[in-house]
Amino acid sequence: MTYKQQEKDLLKVKKLHTGFYIEGKFHHAIEDINLEVKPKEVVCVVGESGCGKSVMSLSIMQLLPKGISKISDGEILFNGEDLAKKTEKEMNKVRGRDIAMIFQEPMTALNPVFTIGYQLQEVLFNHSNINKKDARKRAIELLREVGIPRAEKIIDEYPHQLSGGMRQRVMIAIAIALHPKLLIADEPTTALDVTVQAQILELLKDIQEKEDMAIMLITHDLGVVADIADRVIVMYAGQIVEEAKVVDLFTKPKHPYTEALLKSIPRMEEVTDKLNTIQGVVPPITNMPEVGCRFVDRCHKAFDSCKKVSPQLGNVNGDQHLARCLLYEKCYPSDYSEEKEEISL
Amino acid sequence: MISYTLRRLLGMIPLLILISIVVFSLAKLMPGDPFSGEIDPNNTSVEYIEEMRENLGYNDPIPVQYQRWVTNLAQGDLGKSTTYKKPVMDVILERLPNTIFLAITSLIITYILAFTLGMYSGRKPYTLGDNVIATFNYGGIAIPQYIIAIVAIYFFSFKLGWFPSNGSITPGLEQGTWEFWMDRIHHVVLPAMTLGLFSTASYTQFLRNDIVQNSQMDYVRSARARGTSESAIYNKHILRNSIIPLVTFFGFDLATLIGGAIITETIFTYPGIGMLFINAIDTRDYAVVMSLTLLFSFLTLFGNLIADLLYGVVDPRIRY
Numbered sequence: 001m002t003y004k005q006q007e008k009d010l011l012k013v014k015k016l017h018t019g020f021y022i023e024g025k026f027h028h029a030i031e032d033i034n035l036e037v038k039p040k041e042v043v044c045v046v047g048e049s050g051c052g053k054s055v056m057s058l059s060i061m062q063l064l065p066k067g068i069s070k071i072s073d074g075e076i077l078f079n080g081e082d083l084a085k086k087t088e089k090e091m092n093k094v095r096g097r098d099i100a101m102i103f104q105e106p107m108t109a110l111n112p113v114f115t116i117g118y119q120l121q122e123v124l125f126n127h128s129n130i131n132k133k134d135a136r137k138r139a140i141e142l143l144r145e146v147g148i149p150r151a152e153k154i155i156d157e158y159p160h161q162l163s164g165g166m167r168q169r170v171m172i173a174i175a176i177a178l179h180p181k182l183l184i185a186d187e188p189t190t191a192l193d194v195t196v197q198a199q200i201l202e203l204l205k206d207i208q209e210k211e212d213m214a215i216m217l218i219t220h221d222l223g224v225v226a227d228i229a230d231r232v233i234v235m236y237a238g239q240i241v242e243e244a245k246v247v248d249l250f251t252k253p254k255h256p257y258t259e260a261l262l263k264s265i266p267r268m269e270e271v272t273d274k275l276n277t278i279q280g281v282v283p284p285i286t287n288m289p290e291v292g293c294r295f296v297d298r299c300h301k302a303f304d305s306c307k308k309v310s311p312q313l314g315n316v317n318g319d320q321h322l323a324r325c326l327l328y329e330k331c332y333p334s335d336y337s338e339e340k341e342e343i344s345l
Numbered sequence: 346m347i348s349y350t351l352r353r354l355l356g357m358i359p360l361l362i363l364i365s366i367v368v369f370s371l372a373k374l375m376p377g378d379p380f381s382g383e384i385d386p387n388n389t390s391v392e393y394i395e396e397m398r399e400n401l402g403y404n405d406p407i408p409v410q411y412q413r414w415v416t417n418l419a420q421g422d423l424g425k426s427t428t429y430k431k432p433v434m435d436v437i438l439e440r441l442p443n444t445i446f447l448a449i450t451s452l453i454i455t456y457i458l459a460f461t462l463g464m465y466s467g468r469k470p471y472t473l474g475d476n477v478i479a480t481f482n483y484g485g486i487a488i489p490q491y492i493i494a495i496v497a498i499y500f501f502s503f504k505l506g507w508f509p510s511n512g513s514i515t516p517g518l519e520q521g522t523w524e525f526w527m528d529r530i531h532h533v534v535l536p537a538m539t540l541g542l543f544s545t546a547s548y549t550q551f552l553r554n555d556i557v558q559n560s561q562m563d564y565v566r567s568a569r570a571r572g573t574s575e576s577a578i579y580n581k582h583i584l585r586n587s588i589i590p591l592v593t594f595f596g597f598d599l600a601t602l603i604g605g606a607i608i609t610e611t612i613f614t615y616p617g618i619g620m621l622f623i624n625a626i627d628t629r630d631y632a633v634v635m636s637l638t639l640l641f642s643f644l645t646l647f648g649n650l651i652a653d654l655l656y657g658v659v660d661p662r663i664r665y
Contacts, residue, residue, distance in 0.1 A: 063569055065561070088575065096571035103570075108563040113585045113661055123571040158661040174571055 009036040009077070010181055010214050011060070016074035016084075018059045020285070021067075027285045028072070029055045030238040034313070037182060042208060042215045044225040044246075046261070047235035050282045053218045056235070057184045060216075061101050062091045078182070097127045100175035104187040106167035110159035116143075116170050117155035123177045142173040146203060165196035172203060179211055186218045201227060222265055226250060234258050237282050237294040240313060243322040254316045254323035256301045293326065301327060309336060346657060349665035353650050364642045365418070369411050371638075372631050418639075424632035428625070433636045436621065443513050444610070444617035446529065448602035450537035451544075458541075459548035466549065467556025467587070468579050478549065485546030494539045494612040501535055508535040511614040536613040540606055544598060548591065555587040562586075589660050596652025597645075604641040 013035045019028040030052040037043050045053050058064045060076055062083060076083040078099065083091065095101075103109045110119055120142060121135040130138070136155070143151035146169040159167055168188060175183055185204065189197040205228055208215050219225060225232055225246065232249045234242040234257065242255040253259045260278045280298040288294065292307040299306070305326050314330030316323045325331055398404050402413065417424065423433035466475040485493075502510035509515075513532050518525045559565065560583055568582050607619035614620065618637065625633035657663045 061570060063566055092572045092574055094572070095569065096573075101567075101570040103563060103567060105563050109567040111564040111568065111582050111586070113589075113659070114582070115661075119568075122568070122573060126572040126574075160662050171567065174567075 008039075010039045010041075010079065011035075011037040011216070012075075012077040013056075013060065014075040014077065016056070016059060016076065017072045018055055018064065018069065019072055020069045022286055025286075026070070026072070028238060028288070029069075029285050030059070030235075033074070033240060035233055035240065035243070037214050037216055039181065040208075040212050040214055042217060042228055042230045043233060044229035044231070045216065045218045045233045045235060046220060046222060046225055048220055048261075048278075048282060050284075051235045052238040053220075053235055054186055055238075057101070057186050057216065057218055060184065061095060061099060062086070062088075063095075063101075093127070096123045096174075096180070097178045098180055099182045099184060100178075100180040101184040101186065102168070102171045102175050102188050104190050106164050106171055106191065109171055110167055112159055115156055115158055116162070120155070120170065120174050120177065123174050127178055138177070139173075142177055143170070145176070146170070146173040146207075147199075148173070163196075164192050165200060168192065168196075168200055169203065172200075172207065176207055176211055176213075180213060182214045182216065183208075184216045184218070187220070188217070189221070189224065190219070197224075204228065222261060234261070237288065238285065239294065239324060240322075241295070241324045243313075244317075245320060248317070248321050252317060252321075254321065254328065255295075255325045256299045256327075257295050258323075260298075260300075293324075309333065346654070346665045350650070350654065353653070357646050357650075360646060361643065365415055365639065366411070368635050368638045368642070369414060372635050373407065373410075375629075375631070414635075423636040426625075426630055426633050428628045428630045428633070433632045436633060437618065437636060437640070440616060440618050440621050443615065444603055444606060444619065446513075447533055447537055447540065447606060447610070447615065447617055450530070450533045451541040451602060452598065454537055455541040455545045455548060458545045459552060462545075463549040463552030464556065464579065464584065466553035467560070467583075470553070470557045475553070478553075482546040482550045485542045486550075490539060490543060490608050491612060493542055494536075494609055497535055497539050498612070508532075510535075513615050513617075532615075536606075536609050536615050539613075540602070540609045544594070544601075548594060551594070552587055552591065555590060556583055559583045559586050585659075589656070592655045592659055593652050595655065596648040596650075599648035599651060600641060600645040603644055604637075 013033055016030065016033040017028055018030050019026050021027075033056055035043070045056070047053050055064070055069075059071055060078075060083065062071075064071075071084050074084065078094070083094065086094070110116070117136065117139050120139040121132075124130050124135045124138060139155055140151045143154060148154055148166060148169055154162070154166075159170075162170065171188075183204075188204070189200050192200060201224060204215065204217075207213075215228075217224070217228065229246045232242075232244060232246050233240055234249070234255065236257050242249065242253070242258045244252075244254075249258065250262065253262055257278075260276075264276045264278060266272075266275055278298055283289065283294060283297075289296075289307075291310050293299070293302070293309075293311050296302045296306040303326075309326060309332065311324045311326045311331040312333055313322050313324045314328060315321065316325075316328040316330060323331065402410060405413075414424075421434070423437075425431070426433050426436050429436050462478050466478045469475055498510045501507045509532050513529065514525070515528050515532075518528055556579070560579075565578055565582060568578050573582070603618060604622075606615075606617055607622055609615070610617045610619035611623050618640075621633065622637050624630075625637065654665075657665050
C-alpha cells in the first residue's frame, strides 16, 4: 500500500490473522488485515454479520476469549508498540487509558450489581492514583459531559434503572474518562431506538471533536457511515474488500459487494414493493473457499477466473481507493499470468 | 422491606395452621399411643388404662383434641414429654444449643471450603485442579452421609485418633472454661465436616458453574476493556453476581442443618435435636415428635423468608 504518510499512524494493523479452534481445527476468522487509523480520524468498518468486524476489533483490544481463539499472525502497532506481543498485564495498562472500547449491547455491558458510579470510577482507579473524593467529582463531571441529567443522582443508581440510551452514554463516559487516543466502537447504536441512535451518534461526533481522539466505528449501518466517517473499510468474509474515503465509496464504489450494499439501502424517493437484498449468506469460517474470490457465489459480475484466482487488495482509483476484485488489473496476484492459467486448465 | 417482611410473616399464619393439621393427623395415624410411658407397670388393669385414657383426653372427639393441642401450642405449652417426664419445651431447649453449635460449625467449614474451591475451579475450569475438585464433589454428593460418617469415624477416630467418635463434651469439664470450649470444638469438628460435606460439594460445584457462566458475560468483557485486572474481575465483578443464587441455598440450609442432622447426630451419638427426634419416634413420645416436626416446618418457612430478604440485599434489581 502506498499511502502518503502525512501523519504518523496512531494504529497500524499489519497482516493480522485471527482465528478460532472449532472441533479441534483452527479456522481463520479474519485474514491478512492491513489497516491504519490516523490521529483524530474516524474510520468506519462495515460489512454484514459474520464478516469478522468484531473479531478484528476484539483482536486489537486482545479481548478475544482465551483458549478457543488465537491471533496467529501479524502485528498490531499502536503508537509503534506491538499490542499482539504484550502480556495481559501490559495490555491492562493500555485498555481504557490509551484505547477505549464500547460495545453493541448497552443493556448487558454494565455489571448489574454495581452502581454506575462504581463502574465509572473503576476506570479512574485502574489507571491513576486518584482519591475517592476526586474520582467521584470527576465521575459526575463525565456523566454531565455525555449528557446525563441529574448526574449526582444517577451516579448512585444501578444499570437496570437506566434506559438503553442512557446506559450507552454511561459506557461512553467510561470510555472517554482518561482521554484515550483511540475509541473503538463496536456497533454502538445497533441495539438502540432510531431516535436514540441519532443522539448517541451526535454525542460521539461531539466528543471526537472535543477530545481530538480517533474513532474506529464498526457498524453495518451505511447511514451511520455517511454521517460520521472520514474513511471506510468494507469487510467481507474475514477480508478487507474495499477501502476508500467516504465520498469516494458512496459515489464510486469499486467492489461489487460494496455496490450491492449501497443498493440495498432503501430510498425515500423510490416507490417500491421490494427491498434490494444480496442473495445468499457469508460462507462460514469452517467452510471458506481456499482459492478464488469469497464473494463469487453472490456476485452478479462474477466470471470464470473468480473461482480460480484469489484477488489481492490493489489501488484501483488513485492511491487511496483500494479494492479486492478481479475486475481490476491491479488486483491480480503478482505471480499471475494468463498463460499459466491456460496451461493449468 | 419492613412491610414486605410483615406481609410475609402474616402469610405464614395460614400455612402454619395447615401444617399443624397435617402434623396432628400424622401423629393420630401413627400406631399406638404413649401409654407404656404413662402407666404404672404394676397396675395395668384394663379399667385403669381406660380411666387414664379418659383423664388424658384420648377419648374425646379428634377435633376437640386438635383444638386443645393448638390452644396449648399457641400459649407456648408444647405438652409433656412422656420419656423425659419434663415439658417438651425444656427438653428441646436443652438439646438445641448443641445442634446450633454443630450447624454453625458445619456452615463455617462449608463456606470456607466451598468458596475457596469453587472460586479456584471457576477461574480455571477444565484444568487438572478443577477436575480433581469435581471428582471429589460428585463423590461427596453421591456417597450417602451414613457411609461417609462411618468411614470418617473409622479413619479419624479409631485409626488416627485425631477426633473423638461420640458425644459433645468430655464429662467432668467445668463449664465456660477454655478447656471446656476447646473440648466442645474438638467434639464437633468431625460430625460438622460429615454434615457439611454434601452442601460443600454442591455449593462448590454450583459456584464454579456460575462463575464459568458469568465469565462469558458482556459486563466482564467491558470491565476488561477498561483495564480491570483479572483478579478484580473474578473477585469483585463475577463473585458478586455468583453469590446471588447461593443465597437460595442458605435459606434451605437453615432448615436442613437443624433438622437434617438426624443421621449425623445419631451416628456420632451427638446429643442434639436430630438424635432427640429419632429417640422420640422410638419411644412414641408424640408430644416431642409433633413439636419437632412443627419446628422443622417453621424453620423451612423462616429460612425461605430469610433467603428472599437476602436476595434484596445482594441483588439491587430486587427491592421490596
